[in-house]
Amino acid sequence: MHLYIGNKTYSSWSLRPWFLMTAHNIGFEETLIPLDQPDTKSRILKVSDAGQVPILVDGETKVWESLAIMEYLAERFEGVNIWPKDARARAHARCISAEMHAGFQALRARCPMNLGKRFNAMACGRDVDANTARICELWSTARNTFASKGDGPFLYGSFSAADAMYAPIVARLDTYALPVDSATRTYMDAVLGHPAYQVWLAAALKEPWVLVHDEVDEQAAENLRPHVSQRNSVRN
Numbered sequence: 034m035h036l037y038i039g040n041k042t043y044s045s046w047s048l049r050p051w052f053l054m055t056a057h058n059i060g061f062e063e064t065l066i067p068l069d070q071p072d073t074k075s076r077i078l079k080v081s082d083a084g085q086v087p088i089l090v091d092g093e094t095k096v097w098e099s100l101a102i103m104e105y106l107a108e109r110f111e112g113v114n115i116w117p118k119d120a121r122a123r124a125h126a127r128c129i130s131a132e133m134h135a136g137f138q139a140l141r142a143r144c145p146m147n148l149g150k151r152f153n154a155m156a157c158g159r160d161v162d163a164n165t166a167r168i169c170e171l172w173s174t175a176r177n178t179f180a181s182k183g184d185g186p187f188l189y190g191s192f193s194a195a196d197a198m199y200a201p202i203v204a205r206l207d208t209y210a211l212p213v214d215s216a217t218r219t220y221m222d223a224v225l226g227h228p229a230y231q232v233w234l235a236a237a238l239k240e241p242w243v244l245v246h247d248e249v250d251e252q253a254a255e256n257l258r259p260h261v262s263q264r265n266s267v268r269n
Contacts, residue, residue, distance in 0.1 A: 034091045035064065036064075036087060037090070039086045040067055040242055040244065041236050042242070044086065048146075048200055049087075049100075049102075052229055055232065059106065069242075081097055083097040089102045089105065115194050117179065125175060126194065130194060139158065140160075144211070146247070147247055149258035150208060150253040151257065154211070157211065175188040203224045242261075
């Protein structure tokens with residue numbers, strides 16, 4: 034299988050299937066197509082007429098959209114716990130993943146994924162606060178209802194597609210220092226500390242590209258990519 038992704042610093046949708054496949058030791062080849070370059074669109078269109086990443090190619094089968102890729106993997110690897118084993122937990126996991134796929138627009142717009150920066154706490158607006166509250170509620174319900182003590186630190190105990198879907202949200206809450214309760218922070222630390230996420234992050238911090246439209250105006254409290262500035266950004 035071959036997974037085509039965008040910049041690891043910024044491409045939240047690419048992170049999701051990459052994280053899931055890496056965490057579950059599903060073998061694949063990887064091609065990173067830098068975004069916002071003169072040849073970006075043409076390179077993606079050579080792989081899929083969807084015109085966007087991520088794209089999973091498995092022989093003659095092409096799957097795009099993160100959630101569709103996860104469902105494909107669940108069918109392709111029935112022995113791997115892509116989704117929770119329990120039927121009720123699995124239904125809940127699919128629901129909150131679909132809600133992630135379609136929702137939280139305010140948070141996603143105001144706080145784009147940017148793994149190269151950390152900011153001091155900032156006021157992001159009522160819509161972002163509402164999104165954050167809803168996300169914390171979903172995570173709390175998943176943990177309190179479906180994750181038995183000792184099963185693991187993730188939403189349904191063991192790492193699943195739902196955790197991969199929310200990984201970029203975890204990164205956003207961390208990057209922009211959005212206020213969360215201690216239980217939410219504990220879950221976030223489990224995701225951020227996952228070995229697969231650490232591999233992705235290490236690669237992201239070595240990237241030379243800057244996507245200006247994903248850089249917020251506020252001055253970063255910490256620049257995790259000191260070798261990169263907007264002045265030397267590699268763009269078209």
